[in-house]
Amino acid sequence: DAGVIQSPRHEVTEMGQEVTLRCKPISGHDYLFWYRQTMMRGLELLIYFNNNVPIDDSGMPEDRFSAKMPNASFSTLKIQPSEPRDSAVYFCASSLIPGEGGELFFGEGSRLTVL
Amino acid sequence: AQSVTQLDSQVPVFEEAPVELRCNYSSSVSVYLFWYVQYPNQGLQLLLKYLSGSTLVKGINGFEAEFNKSQTSFHLRKPSVHISDTAEYFCAVSRVNNNDMRFGAGTRLTVKP
Numbered sequence: 001d002a003g004v005i006q007s008p009r010h011e012v013t014e015m016g017q018e019v020t021l022r023c024k025p026i027s028g029h030d031y032l033f034w035y036r037q038t039m040m041r042g043l044e045l046l047i048y049f050n051n052n053v054p055i056d057d058s059g060m061p062e063d064r065f066s067a068k069m070p071n072a073s074f075s076t077l078k079i080q081p082s083e084p085r086d087s088a089v090y091f092c093a094s095s096l097i098p099g100e101g102g103e104l105f106f107g108e109g110s111r112l113t114v115l
Numbered sequence: 116a117q118s119v120t121q122l123d124s125q126v127p128v129f130e131e132a133p134v135e136l137r138c139n140y141s142s143s144v145s146v147y148l149f150w151y152v153q154y155p156n157q158g159l160q161l162l163l164k165y166l167s168g169s170t171l172v173k174g175i176n177g178f179e180a181e182f183n184k185s186q187t188s189f190h191l192r193k194p195s196v197h198i199s200d201t202a203e204y205f206c207a208v209s210r211v212n213n214n215d216m217r218f219g220a221g222t223r224l225t226v227k228p
Contacts, residue, residue: 004158031214033215033216035218042218042219042220042221043205043218043221045215045216045217048214048215050214055214056214056215091158091159093158093159095214098209098214098215098216099209099211099212099213099214100212101147101164101166101209101211103149103161103164104159104161104216106151106158106159106160107158108156108157108158109157109158
């Protein structure tokens with residue numbers, strides 16, 4: 001398997017623009033997670049899905065952030081409008097059964113810079 | 116909810132020396148514990164995990180960790196480090212039968228020649 005695939009790897013945009021980050025999980029994994037990594041706050045869980053349904057979005061910082069999973073092989077994280085404080089590395093991860101000790105498999109991340 | 120504290124933000128060490136990266140967790144219920152490694156410009160990779168059973172867990176690249184329930188700790192150790200071990204290390208915890216995993220702030224291990 002190719003692992004978790006994220007795109008784009010790098011995105012530079014201006015404040016106010018819409019940003020869409022994409023993720024393809026490992027085939028067969030029922031859980032998908034979005035994390036944000038910054039120097040100040042470390043790795044934060046934003047939202048996770050089970051079987052394409054959002055289960056916990058309490059980590060989503062504001063209404064400007066939204067995430068969807070239209071099918072088992074694709075998820076998006078959208079920021080609209082973007083702000084400089086959204087600059088971070090966004091990671092997608094997938095897992096089989098995390099509640100039974102299953103590990104998370106991470107993508108390589110999308111580095112977002114908002115000017 | 117569960118939480119993780121990594122006690123050292125940076126650990127410099129010379130090549131072939133032993134190293135210990137410290138991790139403490141907090142949870143009111145049983146947990147699973149993990150150590151992940153992140154090399155520059157890459158995602159996180161699993162080093163090892165504790166689910167149950169023996170408290171000493173061995174992982175990849177010669178790393179091991181010991182679960183100590185009374186001290187709520189899960190410290191990572193390696194008896195002799197290599198330059199290639201230079202990376203960021205994350206301790207993580209998830210509650211049994213719960214699906215969200217929480218990560219510590221990370222420890223940057225720098226191995227010097």
